[in-house]
Amino acid sequence: MATPSTSVTASSTRIRRTPQLAQQPLRSTYRTSKPEPGDLQSNGTRPYSTADNAPxxxxxxxxxxxxxxxxxxxxxxxxxxxxxxxxxxxxADRHEPFFAAFLDSRGRVLWDVFVWVYPELLAEKENWSCYIEVDASEVEALRKHLKRHKLRSKVAIEVVPEEELGVWAVWGQAQEGINRQAVVADLCDPRGDQSTLWRILAKPNSGLVGDGLETRDVQQYHLQRYKQGIAEGPQEIPRESALPMEVNIDLAQGIDFKKGCYVGQELTIRTKHTGVVRKRILPVQLDFTGDALSSTSTLEAGTDIKQLDETGAIKKGRATGKCVANIGNVGLALCRLEMMTPMRISVESGSYKEGIEFGISVGENGPVVKVKPVLHQWFEERERTLWAKSKPKNMVHLQPE
Structure with a gap:
């Protein structure tokens, strides 16, 4: 079985591999609408919780x-x-890790993956080789998918034992304190603001966590993702259901629109030519105040988000989005952009108006949890840069404040 050799280690002078866009990180400020006095903390960001016991x-x-x-x-x-x-x-000349997805023939996402390739691995294997990182619950399904398409290709497909190589996440200043000697490969996560979240391959018991660092629970990693609107795995990116642009795989540099034929390419390219992606995953703030359950509650994925009336009750009519996941007051939602945000996606004007509120009804005639979508500035800039040429010439984009 092909597994990482014990001789493959990173030197203390390893340069952190970052996507090209990460060389000049965008500011991670964001807006939900015009800021109100006292609405921002001293660090320029909004608090994500309104309750003391929320994670x-x-x-x-x-x-x-x-x-x-x-x-x-x-x-x-x-x-x-x-x-x-x-x-x-x-x-064959691609020697750094990257983000991507497998699609089905209809252009729906099967798996979101990281493809880990780095010079030491290529030197060890002699041919171009890689590790594909996928959700653990889907590793066997992906292995069978690869086997099914292998046919007569000279490719070895093997699941890497957990005790031989593992994946870590590091964020904030902690990345300065890790033991670089223990890093097999690393990547600045391209799915977020590209300045605060990193991904690392390391061998178990290799001493990756340096002195003074505290290992966090994996829930903290999920909170970091949710803050930046990053969906991951089959629970948040339903297999054979989600479209790659709706879960922001395009904005995470995970789609090459100029490459040749691949499974699911037709719908993906057609969408790019139309220039219209009406729904996307966004981070949301949840307000559990009043009678709306506990702030530690987990909302049911797929629950409709609707506009609220003047009294704070759910209005009848079309849903403006769907709940995807949450931990306490920090969550993800699939939002109709022109209904829930001031972004302009098509020539037709959206229904969004300043001051509109949105919410989720918990159970039939149950309490309402308010939902406030978050627009990071880097998200808007990235969407505008990637899709501007595909939009009609008379399409006017709302500029960031």
Whole structure:
């Protein structure tokens, strides 16, 4: 079985691999509407909780990710084989890790993945090789998918034992305190603001966590994701249901719109040509005040988000979004952008108006949890940069405040 050699270690001078956009990080300020006096904290961000007992994201930390597993691909046909299956571009000169997705024939997401490739691995395997990182609950399904498409390709497909190599996340100042000697490979996470969240491959018991660092619970990693609107895994990106643009795989540099044919390409390219993505995953603030349950409650995924009337009750009519996940007051939602935000997506004007409130009804005629979508400035800039050329010329984008 092809597994990482014990001789493959990172030197103390390893340069952190970051996407090109990460070289000049965008500001991570955001807006929900025009700021109100006293609405911002001293660090320029809004508080995510209105209750003392709600879980709070930490400013800095490191956490192992046992819910992520690795599959090793190696052999002389690996590049050609993988190129026809994923949304990002694979070529023999690509020596740094990247984000991508597997799609079905209808262009729906099967798996969101990181493809780990780095010089030491290539030197060890001799041919272009990689580790594919996927949700642990889907590792066997992905392995079977790869086997089914292998046919006569000279590619070895093997699940990497957990005790041989694992995935970690680090955020904030903690990334300055890790033991660089223990890092096998690393990547600045391209799904967020590209300045605060990193991903690391390391061997178990390799001493990655340096002196003075405290290992955090994996829940803290999920909070970091939710703050930045990052969906991950089949619970948040339903297999064979979600579209790649709706879960922001395009904005995370996970789709190469210029590459050749791959499974699911047709719908993806057609959407790019139309220039219209009406729904996207966004971070949301949840308000559990009043009679709306406890702030530690978990809302049911798929619950409709609707506009509230003047009294704070749910209005009848079309849903403006759907709840995806939450931990306390920090959550993810699939939002209709022109209904829940001031963003302009198409020539037709949306229904959004300043001061509109949204909420989720918990149970039939139950209490209402208010939902406030969050627009990070870097998110708007990235969406505008990637999709501006595809939009009609008379399309006017709302500029950030």
């Amino acid at each position: 709070q994201p930490t400013d800095s930390g490191i956490a192992p990710l046992p819910h992520r597993r690795l599959i090793c691909l190696s052999g002389p046909d690996t590049v050609k084989f993988l190129q026809g299956l994923i949304t990002n571009n694979v070529h």
